[in-house]
Amino acid sequence: MAGSKKTKIRITDTTLRDAHQSLWATRMRTDDILAIASKIDAAGYYSLECWGGATFDVCMRFLRENPWERLRLIKKACPNTPLQMLLRGQNILGYKHYPDDIVDRFVALACENGMDIFRVFDALNDPRNLERAIAAVKKYGGHAQGTISYTTSPVHTVANYVKLAKTQAAMGIDSLCIKDMAGILTPGAARELVGALVKALPEIPVQVHSHMTSGMAAAMYMAAAEAGAGCVDCAISTMSSFSSQPPTESMVSILESEGFETGLDRAKLTEINAYFKDLKAKRQPASCAKVEPVDAGVLVHAIPGGMISNLRSQLAQQSALDRLPEVLEELPKARADMGYPPLVTPTSQIVGVQAVLNVLGGKRYGMVTDETKRYAAGYYGRTPAPIEPKLQKKLCGGLKPITCRPADLLKPGLAAAAQEIPAGLVKAEEDILSYCLFPEVALGYFKWRATPASKREPIPADTEALAANASAAPAAGATQPAAAAKAEPTVDGTPVLAPLNGTFYRSEGPGKPQMAADGATVKAGDPVCIVEAMKLFNPVKATAAGKITFLVPHGAAVVKGQPVAVVA
Numbered sequence: 001m002a003g004s005k006k007t008k009i010r011i012t013d014t015t016l017r018d019a020h021q022s023l024w025a026t027r028m029r030t031d032d033i034l035a036i037a038s039k040i041d042a043a044g045y046y047s048l049e050c051w052g053g054a055t056f057d058v059c060m061r062f063l064r065e066n067p068w069e070r071l072r073l074i075k076k077a078c079p080n081t082p083l084q085m086l087l088r089g090q091n092i093l094g095y096k097h098y099p100d101d102i103v104d105r106f107v108a109l110a111c112e113n114g115m116d117i118f119r120v121f122d123a124l125n126d127p128r129n130l131e132r133a134i135a136a137v138k139k140y141g142g143h144a145q146g147t148i149s150y151t152t153s154p155v156h157t158v159a160n161y162v163k164l165a166k167t168q169a170a171m172g173i174d175s176l177c178i179k180d181m182a183g184i185l186t187p188g189a190a191r192e193l194v195g196a197l198v199k200a201l202p203e204i205p206v207q208v209h210s211h212m213t214s215g216m217a218a219a220m221y222m223a224a225a226e227a228g229a230g231c232v233d234c235a236i237s238t239m240s241s242f243s244s245q246p247p248t249e250s251m252v253s254i255l256e257s258e259g260f261e262t263g264l265d266r267a268k269l270t271e272i273n274a275y276f277k278d279l280k281a282k283r284q285p286a287s288c289a290k291v292e293p294v295d296a297g298v299l300v301h302a303i304p305g306g307m308i309s310n311l312r313s314q315l316a317q318q319s320a321l322d323r324l325p326e327v328l329e330e331l332p333k334a335r336a337d338m339g340y341p342p343l344v345t346p347t348s349q350i351v352g353v354q355a356v357l358n359v360l361g362g363k364r365y366g367m368v369t370d371e372t373k374r375y376a377a378g379y380y381g382r383t384p385a386p387i388e389p390k391l392q393k394k395l396c397g398g399l400k401p402i403t404c405r406p407a408d409l410l411k412p413g414l415a416a417a418a419q420e421i422p423a424g425l426v427k428a429e430e431d432i433l434s435y436c437l438f439p440e441v442a443l444g445y446f447k448w449r450a451t452p453a454s455k456r457e458p459i460p461a462d463t464e465a466l467a468a469n470a471s472a473a474p475a476a477g478a479t480q481p482a483a484a485a486k487a488e489p490t491v492d493g494t495p496v497l498a499p500l501n502g503t504f505y506r507s508e509g510p511g512k513p514q515m516a517a518d519g520a521t522v523k524a525g526d527p528v529c530i531v532e533a534m535k536l537f538n539p540v541k542a543t544a545a546g547k548i549t550f551l552v553p554h555g556a557a558v559v560k561g562q563p564v565a566v567v568a
Contacts, residue, residue: 006259006260006261007225007259007260007261008230008260008261008262008263009225009229009230009231009232009255009260009261009262010045010046010207010230010231010232010262010263011045011046011231011232011233011234011248011251011252011262011264012045012046012047012048012049012084012207012231012232012233012234013040013043013045013047013048013049013234013235013236013248014049014209014233014234014235014244014245015040015235015236015239015272015276016028016033016040016048016049016050016074017049017050017051017052017053017055017085017086018049018053018086018233018235018244018245019235019236019239019240019244019245020239020283021053021054021055022211022242022243022244022245023239023242023243023244023284023288024283024284024285024288025058025285025288025313026053026054026055026058027058027062027063027283027284027285028279028283029063029065029283030059030063030065030069030070030073032279032283033050033070033073033074034073034074034077035275036272036275036276037074037077037078038077038078039268039271039272039275040078040081040272041077041078041079041080041081042080042265042268043264043265043268043269043272044262044263044264044265044268045081045264046081046082046231047081047082047083047084047116047117048074048078048081048082048083048084049084049085049086049119049233050071050074050083050084050085051067051070051071051074051083051084051085051086051110051115052085052086052087052088052093052119053086053093053345054345055067055070056093056434056437056438057093057094057437057438057441060434060438060441060442060444060445061438061441061444061445062459063459064445064448064449064459066430066445066449067434068109068113068428068430068434071083071110071113071114071115072113072114074114075113075114076114082116082117082143083114083115083116083117084115084116084117084118084119084145085110085115085117085118085119086119086121087107087118087119087120087121087133087137088121088122088123088345088346089120089121089122089129089130089132089133090103090122090129090130090132090133090406090407091122091123091129091345091346092106092133092437093437094346094437094438095345095346095349095350095371095536096346096371096374096379096380097129097379097380097406097407097410098407098410098413098436098437099407099410099411099412099413099414100132100407100410100412101412101413101414102412102413102414102417102433102436102437103132103133103136103407104132104136104139105414105433106136106433106436106437107133107136107137107139107140107142108136108139108140109429109430109433110142111137111140111141111142112140113430115142116142116143117142117143117145118133118137118142118143118144118145119145119147119177119179119209120133120134120137120144120145120146120147120173121147121149121177121179121344122147122149122381123149123341123342123344123345123346123347123348123380123381124149124341124342124347124380124381124382124383124384125148125149125164125342125384126381126382127164127167127168127171128381128382128405128406128407129380129381129405129406129407130146130147130168130171131171132407134146134168134171134172134173135171135172138172143174143175144171144172144173144174145173145174145175145176145177145207146165146168146169146171146173146175146176146177146204147168147176147177147178147179148161148164148165148176148177148178148179149179149181149342149344150178150179150180150181150184150185150193150342151182151184151302151340151341151342151343152184152302153336153340153384153385154340154385155340155384155385156340156342156384158192158193158196161193161196161197162196162197162200165197165200165201165204166200166201169201169204173204174204174205175204175205175206175207175231176197176201176204176205176206176207177206177207177208177209178190178193178194178197178206178207178208178209178224178229179209179344180208180209180210180211180217180220181209181211181342181343181344181348182211182213182214182298182302182303182343183210183211183212183213183214183215183216183217183243183298184214184216184298184299184302185208185210185216185217185220186216186220187216187219187220187222187223188223190208190220190221190223190224190227190229191223191224191226191227192227194206194208194223194224194227194228194229195227195228198227198228198229205230205231206224206228206229206230206231207229207230207231207232207233208220208221208224208229208231208232208233209232209233209245210233210245210246211243211244211245212240212241212242212243212244212245212246212294213242213243213294213295213298213303214294214295214296214298214299215293215294215296217245217246218246218247218250218251218254221246221251221254221255222254222255222258225255225258225260226258232246232251233245234246234247234248234251235247235248236248236249236269236272236273236276237249237250237273238273238276238277238280239276239280241293242291242293243291243295248264248269249266249269249270249273252264252266252269285313288312288313291312297328300328300332301328301329301331301332302331302332302335302343303328303331303343303348303352311324311327311352311356312324314353314356314533314534315327315356317501317533317534318356318360318500318501318533318560319501319560320356320360323359323360326359327352327355327356327359330355330358330359330364331343331351331352331355333355334351334354334355334358335351337387337388337391338350338351338354338372338375338376338383338387338395339383339384339385339386339387340383340384340385341383341384342384346371346380347375347380349371349534349536350369350371350372350375350380350536352534353369353371353372353533353534353536354368354369354372356534357369357538360500361499365391365394365395367499367538368394368395368397369536369537369538369539370508370530370536370537370538370539371536371537372395373395373396373397373399374399375395376391376392376395376396376399376401377396377399377400377401377402378401378402378403378406379402379406379409380406381406413436414432414436416511417432417435417436417439418432420435420439420510420511421435421443421446422443424450425443425446425447425449425450426446427449431446435510439509439510439511440503440505440509440510440532440555443510492566492568493544493546493549493566493567493568494543494544494546494566494567494568495543495563495565495566496528496529496540496541496542496543496548496563496564496565496566496567497543497560497561497562497563497564498531498540498558498559498560498561498562498563498564499531499538499540499560500531500533500534500538500560501533501557501558501559501560502531502532502533502534502538502557502558503531503532503533503555503556503557503558504529504530504531504552504553504554504555504556504557504558504564505529505530505531505532505537505554505555506529506530506550506554507530507554508530508537515527515528515529515530516528516529516542516548518548518549518550519547519548519549520547520548521545521546521547521548522542522545522546522547522548522567523542523545524541524542524543524544524545525541525542526541526542527539527540527541528540528541528542528548528565529550529564529565531558531564540564542567543567544567545567546567546568547567547568548565548566548567549565549566549567549568550564550565551563551564551565551566552564
């Protein structure tokens with residue numbers, strides 16, 4: 001029996017990243033972390049996952065914090081435990097591919113600021129999207145953990161997963177993670193997959209990550225440990241379960257009862273949990289608290305834990321939370337249409353938002369985001385299964401499909417980005433990388449930071465106000481939806497309406513030309529502006545032919561149905 005050998009099972013703590021992303025829409029603040037960091041550092045964890053995922057975006061967008069400073073402060077407070085992050089391969093931390101020079105420099109600066117272990121994954125399991133990031137981690141002295149984004153479909157088999165693992169091993173990974181982001185990996189399937197990986201690559205340690213959404217993860221971890229996995233991801237009990245990870249304290253008892261050793265200090269775990277029990281009252285958004293303990297439906301729709309809380313919040317911002325059951329029914333259909341991608345950022349966002357639009361728009365694929373178009377055309381990588389040709393053509397919307405590594409089409413971006421940022425806003429090179437990943441969000445944060453403290457837009461202190469912020473990213477000082485609606489001038493003509501609640505943009509990003517100038521002649525169906533909603537860009541088309549007049553300023557918050565322009 002495995003337990004008789006007193007095998008060491010290491011535990012990675014996800015409380016400071018995935019747990020609050022899954023349960024609190026990533027609203028934990030740096031001060032919240034620092035107040036308990038030293039005790040977490042002394043608990044005996046293998047590593048602390050504390051960065052990456054949505055934390056970078058939310059730090060600037062909602063909390064008005066510098067994510068790089070958060071990393072430095074955690075490193076200083078936790079000198080004994082390796083820090084770990086989630087890196088989306090060529091997507092880094094965003095929702096699109098970035099040029100190789102940005103990937104390389106981001107990893108270099110992350111290492112310089114204190115990051116130790118990089119869990120590098122690709123939403124499509126396309127090795128071409130992993131190679132540059134893994135090479136950069138190795139180059140700058142980090143631990144490169146390869147990843148299998150786990151899902152089930154007719155094309156996802158153990159043999160294909162082993163083949164993917166061997167490809168990553170050839171890239172030089174130091175360990176391998178099975179990333180079960182939706183909590184759908186069964187104990188039997190875990191035993192088979194871990195066993196196959198350990199047999200095929202005995203020199204590569206295997207770690208397992210899961211969510212308790214379906215209620216299976218703790219049992220699955222036990223099966224994985226017996227099959228040879230050497231590490232599992234857990235969260236302190238108050239921050240565990242639901243769509244988060246299995247509870248650390250319970251998992252320690254389960255593993256140790258079977259003869260495994262974890263090396264964790266139970267007394268420290270008790271202190272840590274008491275802290276987060278108190279913090280929960282201040283940080284958990286009400287919209288994220290009203291969830292069922294177990295969602296067996298995840299075995300059908302396969303939405304990852306980190307997306308569940310965001311999906312509820314996003315639907316609430318569209319005044320459509322009551323339509324969640326319809327969206328969950330549509331999701332697996334959209335996923336099959338789009339080639340069975342594993343649902344993990346950014347594909348979870350792309351497929352999830354497309355499912356929302358299919359439901360709210362009243363017509364499947366009547367409204368297609370820019371990201372869905374690029375996904376269907378191959379700009380995110382190779383889909384696990386081919387998309388039906390007629391549907392692919394419709395989804396691409398005139399965009400020509402590609403077959404090469406997507407990043408090969410991208411020009412170096414660092415120098416150009418540095419030139420785009422207004423003078424006086426950059427305090428360190430890290431700011432340029434923040435801007436590269438999230439241009440509008442970073443500029444909003446930089447402007448807020450540069451504003452005298454007495455004149456700054458206040459940061460909401462309560463979770464309800466934070467939760468009420470849509471996933472749109474207005475620049476600092478942007479009007480709220482109600483104010484934007486009052487500011488419309490009266491102009492005769494055919495209105496162009498905002499399709500969703502979000503942020504109105506005249507261009508596709510800083511430094512990009514306006515999609516249509518005021519007074520320009522447009523044709524019906526021409527893309528004329530963008531509403532960013534649910535973190536994706538939704539092109540808005542002219543509803544008639546004629547001269548266009550815009551009614552709201554670039555960067556303003558808008559509400560669904562609000563006129564943003566008229567064509568006369």
